[in-house]
Amino acid sequence: MGILEGEKVTKFFGGLAAVYDVDFKIKEGEIVGLIGPNGAGKTTLFNLISGSLSTTGGEIRYQGKRISNLKPHQICKLGIARTFQSVKLFGNISVSDHVFLGSICGTTSKTKTADAQAKSAILLELVGLSARKSDLAKNLPLAEQKRLEVARALATGPRVLLLDEVMAGLTATEVNSFTTLIHQIRSGGTTILLVEHVMQAIMAICDRIIVLHHGVKLAEGLPQEIAKNQKVIEVYLGTDAYAER
Amino acid sequence: MDNSTGLLVKRVFSSLLVLFLATLPFYMPPYTPLAVTSILMYVVLTVSWAMFCGPTRYMSLATATFFGVGMYTSAVLGERLPFPVVVLCGSLVSFLVGLLTGYICLRLRGFYFAIFTFGLNELVRNFVLWWEGRVAHTVGRWVVLVDSLTIYYYMLAIVLLTVLVTYFINRSRYGLILLSIGEAEEAAAHIGINVTRYRILFFALSCFFMGMAGAVMATKWAYIDPRIAFNPVLNFTPVLMALFGGVGKMYGPILGAGILTLASEILLSRFPYYYMLMYGILFIVIISFLPDGLVGLTRRWRKASVMS
Numbered sequence: 140m141g142i143l144e145g146e147k148v149t150k151f152f153g154g155l156a157a158v159y160d161v162d163f164k165i166k167e168g169e170i171v172g173l174i175g176p177n178g179a180g181k182t183t184l185f186n187l188i189s190g191s192l193s194t195t196g197g198e199i200r201y202q203g204k205r206i207s208n209l210k211p212h213q214i215c216k217l218g219i220a221r222t223f224q225s226v227k228l229f230g231n232i233s234v235s236d237h238v239f240l241g242s243i244c245g246t247t248s249k250t251k252t253a254d255a256q257a258k259s260a261i262l263l264e265l266v267g268l269s270a271r272k273s274d275l276a277k278n279l280p281l282a283e284q285k286r287l288e289v290a291r292a293l294a295t296g297p298r299v300l301l302l303d304e305v306m307a308g309l310t311a312t313e314v315n316s317f318t319t320l321i322h323q324i325r326s327g328g329t330t331i332l333l334v335e336h337v338m339q340a341i342m343a344i345c346d347r348i349i350v351l352h353h354g355v356k357l358a359e360g361l362p363q364e365i366a367k368n369q370k371v372i373e374v375y376l377g378t379d380a381y382a383e384r
Numbered sequence: 385m386d387n388s389t390g391l392l393v394k395r396v397f398s399s400l401l402v403l404f405l406a407t408l409p410f411y412m413p414p415y416t417p418l419a420v421t422s423i424l425m426y427v428v429l430t431v432s433w434a435m436f437c438g439p440t441r442y443m444s445l446a447t448a449t450f451f452g453v454g455m456y457t458s459a460v461l462g463e464r465l466p467f468p469v470v471v472l473c474g475s476l477v478s479f480l481v482g483l484l485t486g487y488i489c490l491r492l493r494g495f496y497f498a499i500f501t502f503g504l505n506e507l508v509r510n511f512v513l514w515w516e517g518r519v520a521h522t523v524g525r526w527v528v529l530v531d532s533l534t535i536y537y538y539m540l541a542i543v544l545l546t547v548l549v550t551y552f553i554n555r556s557r558y559g560l561i562l563l564s565i566g567e568a569e570e571a572a573a574h575i576g577i578n579v580t581r582y583r584i585l586f587f588a589l590s591c592f593f594m595g596m597a598g599a600v601m602a603t604k605w606a607y608i609d610p611r612i613a614f615n616p617v618l619n620f621t622p623v624l625m626a627l628f629g630g631v632g633k634m635y636g637p638i639l640g641a642g643i644l645t646l647a648s649e650i651l652l653s654r655f656p657y658y659y660m661l662m663y664g665i666l667f668i669v670i671i672s673f674l675p676d677g678l679v680g681l682t683r684r685w686r687k688a689s690v691m692s
Binding site for chain 2: 212
């Protein structure tokens with residue numbers, strides 16, 4: 140049994156199938172990449188898993204229990220946390236309070252203030268933001284804002300972490316240190332599903348890759364298999380016929 | 385000045401202010417408490433408005449509604465129950481109407497929320513008007529009179545209660561939660577905050593204090609009808625007062641309500657014909673030059689003194 144599973148997950152926006160009949164299974168401790176061209180339905184699938192959107196059909200299960208159509212805060216409390224493609228921080232709240240909020244709100248049991256503060260300090264150390272803890276989130280550069288989103292999500296104590304393009308817009312050095320961070324998070328026991336366009340990172344960190352195209356699952360497999368997959372190459376680069384012309 | 389001395393100064397200053405207000409009727413002419421009562425009323429309305437609307441940035445234009453609900457409760461129950469119970473009932477009814485309102489407008493954000501709340505006031509006013517005409521066969525109601533000194537002390541107590549509750553909310557984790565909802569509601573939901581529940585609960589809590597003020601003030605005005613109780617002007621004044629004072633800090637709305645009520649009383653007595661005109665100009669100046677209110681001004685001064 141996977142920790143997170145989808146069966147014929149479908150989402151229609153009017154007549155448009157943003158996600159159609161997608162099956163997936165993510166095992167505990169895996170790092171799985173979700174790739175596909177723009178408009179493939181990656182973020183929609185994330186929104187369905189995290190409860191921002193309700194499914195039109197199919198079922199999403201977490202630890203064997205159905206979670207599709209639960210509210211975002213319920214899903215977070217169950218143990219699935221996420222970051223956002225366009226950073227959504229609390230601009231006028233300090234860095235440490237972001238993580239503090241995550242730890243007091245993200246669990247079903249009431250967390251003591253002192254415990255939450257101790258946990259925040261550890262997480263800020265992990266993402267390398269200890270020196271910035273009293274700064275307001277809006278004053279951080281993009282790379283640090285993205286790290287803060289990860290820290291805030293981790294503060295809720297997730298078993299599964301959904302990362303939506305955390306490396307978009309970062310420099311090569313920043314991508315490298317982010318890759319290290321993701322490995323560290325996984326060794327802490329958290330399963331990771333990530334949407335990413337930075338191929339260098341995807342190939343380096345993912346155990347498995349799922350490819351979406353026009354809302355449908357196109358391929359699934361190990362990074363080296365996906366890199367050689369004819370259908371995936373066609374989707375990303377066009378067919379030979381196009382290339383020759 | 386570091387943080388701890390700053391806090392000490394604030395505490396000493398607010399205790400002195402409370403002491404002054406509590407002893408005021410003993411050495412001031414009898415009309416002074418009367419005038420101060422209306423300042424206290426605006427302080428309650430502004431602080432309770434800012435309690436919810438400040439951090440969450442949901443602009444409610446229904447202060448008059450909940451104030452009026454308190455007034456009508458007071459008018460209906462005034463003869464049957466002792467005054468403290470009447471006041472408590474006024475707050476509770478207002479709280480319940482607040483819960484219901486919060487529940488109905490769950491999905492509304494931004495402008496839609498503001499317009500809904502403004503429409504709510506019209507709805508409630510017209511409903512009461514209809515009810516009084518058709519069912520109760522009356523236009524307005526007489527309210528049991530309470531002497532002005534009692535009203536003064538009740539309002540002072542309500543101010544203290546409202547300010548203390550707001551203070552403790554702001555300092556607690558709930559203050560941080562409300563602020564996070566105002567900053568990025570979607571993100572707040574995804575870190576486990578039941579946004580809907582907090583929105584409804586704290587909106588209703590702010591209504592509780594508005595209703596409480598209404599229940600007391602009704603006895604001062606002696607006669608109310610729907611036009612008086614649900615006067616739409618009162619939907620806007622707390623907003624303007626809070627913006628003038630600045631919503632970033634606890635004392636902003638208090639200062640704003642205090643100064644503007646005082647200013648309008650003075651303008652009204654000195655320049656009865658130009659009063660509204662001058663008040664309007666004052667507002668334009670404030671909004672144009674003090675975007676963060678008085679609180680922003682003190683912050684600018686502090687920055688300047690640090691620089692020099």
